[in-house]
Amino acid sequence: MASQDHHHHHHHGGRSHDDDHHHAGKGAGAGAGAGLWVGEDGRVWHSHDGLAPHSHEPIYSAGDFSKRAPPLDSRSFADRAFTVGIGGPVGTGKTALMLALCTSLRDKYSLAAVTNDIFTKEDGEFLVKHGALPEERIRAVETGGCPHAAIREDISINLGPLEELSNLYKADLLLCESGGDNLAANFSRELADYIIYIIDVSGGDKIPRKGGPGITQADLLVINKTDLASAVGADLAVMERDALRMREGGPFVFAQVKHGVGVEEIVDHVLRAWEIATGNRRR
Numbered sequence: 001m002a003s004q005d006h007h008h009h010h011h012h013g014g015r016s017h018d019d020d021h022h023h024a025g026k027g028a029g030a031g032a033g034a035g036l037w038v039g040e041d042g043r044v045w046h047s048h049d050g051l052a053p054h055s056h057e058p059i060y061s062a063g064d065f066s067k068r069a070p071p072l073d074s075r076s077f078a079d080r081a082f083t084v085g086i087g088g089p090v091g092t093g094k095t096a097l098m099l100a101l102c103t104s105l106r107d108k109y110s111l112a113a114v115t116n117d118i119f120t121k122e123d124g125e126f127l128v129k130h131g132a133l134p135e136e137r138i139r140a141v142e143t144g145g146c147p148h149a150a151i152r153e154d155i156s157i158n159l160g161p162l163e164e165l166s167n168l169y170k171a172d173l174l175l176c177e178s179g180g181d182n183l184a185a186n187f188s189r190e191l192a193d194y195i196i197y198i199i200d201v202s203g204g205d206k207i208p209r210k211g212g213p214g215i216t217q218a219d220l221l222v223i224n225k226t227d228l229a230s231a232v233g234a235d236l237a238v239m240e241r242d243a244l245r246m247r248e249g250g251p252f253v254f255a256q257v258k259h260g261v262g263v264e265e266i267v268d269h270v271l272r273a274w275e276i277a278t279g280n281r282r283r
Contacts, residue, residue, distance in 0.1 A: 050144045054153035062211035065250035069189045069217070071277055080163045081112075081171040082274050085151060085192025087214055090180030092200040093224040093257045095123045098177050100263045101270070102132035108283040109172040112137040112165035114158055116150055116179040123177060137169060147179030148186075155191040173274060183212030194273045196266070198257075200225040201234040209242035220269050221252035222262070 036046045043055040084101070086094050098113060105111055111133055115123035117140065124140025127133065139161040143150040150157050162174050176192065178185065187195045197218035199207050202225060208215060215221060221243060229236050236254065243252045251269060255262030271282045 048145055051146075051149055052154050052156060054149055062216045062246070063213050065216055065248040068219075071193050072189055075193065075277075077278055079166075080159070081166045081174045082193050082277055083162060083174040083176055083191065084194045084196065084270055085176050085178065085187035086196045086198065087151065087178040087181065087185055087187060087218070088198035088222075089182065089203065092180075092198045092203075093222075093255075094177050094180070094198055095126050096257045097196070097198055097222065097224075097263075097266070098123075098175055099127060099130055099132045100257050100260070101175060101267065102127070104263060104267045105173065105270075106133060110169050111173050111175065112139075112162075112169055112171045113175040113177070114139045114141060114161050114165070115177045116141050116143050116147060116158070118143055118145070118147060118179050137165060139165065143179055147181040148184070151176070151178045151191055152186065152188045155188055158191060172280070173270075183207075183210055183214060186213035186217060193277055194219050194270060196220045196222060196270075198222040198224055201229045201236070201239065202232050204232065205234040205236070205238040205242075208239050208246055211246050215243075216246050219251075219273065220266065221247060221250070222255050222257070222266060223252060224255050224257050226254050226261070227256050227259070 035048070036044055039045045039055070045053050045055045047053045086097055088094050095115070098115070102111060102113065113127060113133060115127065115138070117123055119142060121140035121142060124138050127138050128135045132138065141150070141157055141161065143157060158176055162176060165171060166174055178187070186197070195218040197214035197220070199215070199221070201223065208223070223239055223243065226236060228234075253262045253265050253269075255266065257263060274280065275282060
């Protein structure tokens with residue numbers, strides 16, 4: 001599906017965001033155009049949609065699982081609890097996975113959650129409506145622009161509420177849901193200690209091999225809604241083959257999150273990473 005590849009064709013001053021990237025690349029060597037400037041670090045910076053100034057790291061390839069950015073050694077979990085980032089295209093089941101993780105973990109661990117939408121707070125309201133956590137432990141962020149900017153370049157819009165919730169509730173784990181984005185989106189390691197990227201079979205069995213940093217470099221890939229495979233003509237064997245190849249054998253889970261299928265395995269991956277990073281033992 002074409003919509004799977006790009007979900008945010010918003011505009012700034014009459015130009016598309018892709019145009020901004022194009023002009024930034026051309027202007028880097030000769031003084032960037034209006035709204036663009038070259039920082040001391042040599043990167044082209046810009047600001048739009050109310051976001052703080054930021055730059056977009058060029059993505060030259062989908063990357064390798066074995067060479068993905070490791071968790072930060074310098075992280076102090078006293079300042080902000082172990083943070084799980086959940087990303088993926090629109091409609092793949094990110095919020096359903098947030099709900100499932102909350103339901104599975106909330107009785108034994110102190111949790112808090114932050115959701116991202118571009119112009120609404122719908123995903124946060126969904127979690128509140130379904131009693132995922134007490135309402136005060138859920139924050140909904142309106143990013144107002146590119147979803148990937150809020151999880152990769154300008155993460156302050158998420159760091160603030162995550163740190164506040166972490167300290168307020170002495171959280172063991174924090175969950176951060178990205179807004180629905182394209183296949184090039186992935187979390188900064190400064191924001192997410194563990195990254196889950198979720199796709200679904202309705203996009204077609206070609207999605208894993210199309211790659212992108214989320215598919216190739218996330219700590220865990222979830223292929224959701226496997227019960228729809230026959231309805232959309234998706235071959236799960238093809239998806240398994242391509243996921244293994246694109247992720248160099250890195251972990252992935254077939255799931256039907258809404259029906260609880262695969263959730264226990266996903267939780268196990270999260271807790272194993274939490275134990276390794278924090279030195280704590282699961283309860």
